[in-house]
Amino acid sequence: MALKKGQEVELEIIDAAFKGKGLAKVDGLAVFVPGTTPGDKVIARIIKKKKKYREAKLLEILEPSPHRIEPRCRHANVCGGCSWQHIPYAKQLEFKTQQVRDHIERIGHLDGSIVKMGIGADEEFYYRNKMEYSISARRWLTQEEINRDEYVDDSAFAAGLHAPGRFDKILNLKECHLQVPESFQILDFVRNYCIEHGITPYDTFEDSGFMRHVMIRNSHHTDDFMVNLVTFQDDQEVMQKMARALLEEFPFITTIVNNVNDTKSPTAIGRFEKVLHGPGFIVDEIGDFTFKIHPNAFFQTNTAQAEKLYEIARNYAELQDGDIVYDLYCGVGTLSLFMSKPAKHVLGIELVDVAVKNARFNAEENNVGNVSFIKGDMKDVFTEEVVKTHGAPNVLITDPPRAGMHADVVERLCELKVPRIVYVSCNSSTMARDLKELNKVYEIEEVQPVDMFPQTYHIEAVAKLKLREPEE
Structure with a gap:
């Protein structure tokens, strides 16, 4: 056929x-x-x-x-936010584990038995600590509307998530089960408030309107709750009234921020920011460490699962007193701090300048003195000067982006022959590709998948590598 x-x-x-x-x-x-x-x-x-x-x-x-099974959410078959609601969670975990095992065998040419059963989340829904809702002057039509013979107007104050593959159309949500229920309630309130008060949605094609995004963060370990209202224009009179209305309806909100993005960029990060209520940040914890999370700062989206992931990474590192740890792609330093006990020193390496600044701030806030951070490209950073200044690593942590590590970085790791490597991955296919090369010098002892995003096909994985004994 x-x-x-x-x-x-x-x-x-x-x-x-x-x-x-x-x-x-x-x-x-x-x-x-x-x-x-x-x-x-x-x-x-x-x-x-x-x-x-x-x-x-x-x-x-x-x-x-x-x-x-029947999805919990009416939008499950259309929305790209959680595309596996029609599968029981236990089966989701099986399929995800098999996906990692398949990549390890097919791409990495390794024994699939090293892949352990994935560690599931305690919360199948309402697990995200951040949701970024978009607002648009055009909504995504339902299948029933698309099938109608007559014209259906798609103009509206649409608030929700982007329809899969569309930058301009928003699925106008009536419910969402990814973040705590209060999150959707706040989105619904802002949508209705704007309609009632004549506040217009942003129009991508006309490059006009007012409201662009509603970003909501909540802390897992404290009662902190943030609402970040992203607008196309700076009108503090309008925003102060909206903030007062939000606080009257939702008194548990601890901070409200207005990011103003008056450019054509679709990002929720404003060109400048104004705090309307509270300190302008929330506080959360991972392990023994506390983090101030500002509106546009990176923080693991599933706090509870991030703690499990980091604990596995620390166990795989087998840290000992006096160890020197290099943490590649360290981001804002959460994993670097998590590795700081009982290491002698942890060096975090990151290419993004603002992330390095945030990492240093986080270390200072937590009074951690044995962690330092440098900015640099991973493939260029292993210089004699760096090793002389910080010491040769006993343990190396690598947590690259979805594209995996650059081939030059993999080659350099094979040359360095660090005794222990822990590879944290958000993409098991590129991890398997890198492990295939590292396997020439390292024994891949174990791979542990960790599910950070229930109701989706995404799965994180942690690999434990040990330097092979030299052949006699």
């Missing part, structure tokens, strides 16, 4: 594949169908034709999988 673009075909989903898509096979050809789960029998339309595979859109479920 040729499977041409536009063709409708009956499929049986046999596995969960990359990015959470269901996998079917037709005469040996892979067909990927989002929104499905292993065991589903479906009708789908081919929408993309590639040499070795096809991508299809789900049209109808003929026979649901025994693993399929």
Whole structure:
């Protein structure tokens, strides 16, 4: 069967594949169908034709999988925020673990048995400590509206999340179960307040309007609660009235901030910022360490799971008194601080200047004196001067972005022969690629997946590496 673009075909989903898509096979050809789960029998339309595979859109479920459940949220089949709500959480964890194991075997050419069962989250919903809702003058139409013969107006004060693959259209949320319930209540209040008071939504194409984003942060370990209102214009009279209305309705809010982004950039980071109420930051903890989190600062999105992830990384490091630790891609230094006991010294290395400044601030705030941070590109930083100043590392932590480590960094690590390496990854495919090369010098002892994002296909993983004994 040729499977041409536009063709409708009956499929049986046999596995969960990359990015959470269901996998079917037709005469040996892979067909990927989002929104499905292993065991589903479906009708789908081919929408993309590639040499070795096809991508299809789900049209109808003929026979649901025994693993399929009813999603909690009415937007689950449309919203890109949590695309696996139709799968029980225990099965999600199985599929994610298998995904890591598949990457380790297929890309890393390693024994899949080193991959342990993924560690799940205690909270399947309401686990995020930050949500960034967008506001637009155009809403995403429902499938029912799209199928109508007559014209349907998409103009509205839409508040929610971007429709998958669209920068200009917002899914106008009626509910959301990713952050604590108060988060959506605040979004709904701001939407209704703006409509009632004639405050306009930002229009991407016209480059006009007022409201752009509502970003909400809540602390896992304290009662701190932040609302960050991102606007296109600076109008403090309007914002002060809105802040007072928010505090009257939600007195538990501890700080309200107004970021003003008067550029065409879609980011929620303002060109400047004004504090409308409270200190302008919230306080949270990871392990024994306290962090002041400002509106635009990076902080792990799932605090409880981040603590589990960091604990695994610290156990894998097997830290001993007197150890010197290098932490590559250290960000704002949370993992560096977590590794500071009982190490003699931890050196955090990061390319982003503002992250280095935040890391130094976090170390100072926590009175940690055996951690320092330098700015530099990972592939260029292992100079004799750095090693002479900070000492040769006994342990190296690497937590690269989704693209993994640069090939030059991997090569340098093989040359350095640090006794112990801990590799923290948000993308098991690029981690497997890097481990394949590191395996020439290091034994990959264990890989532990950790689920930071229930209801999605994303999975973190931590790998434990030990320098191979020299051959006699």
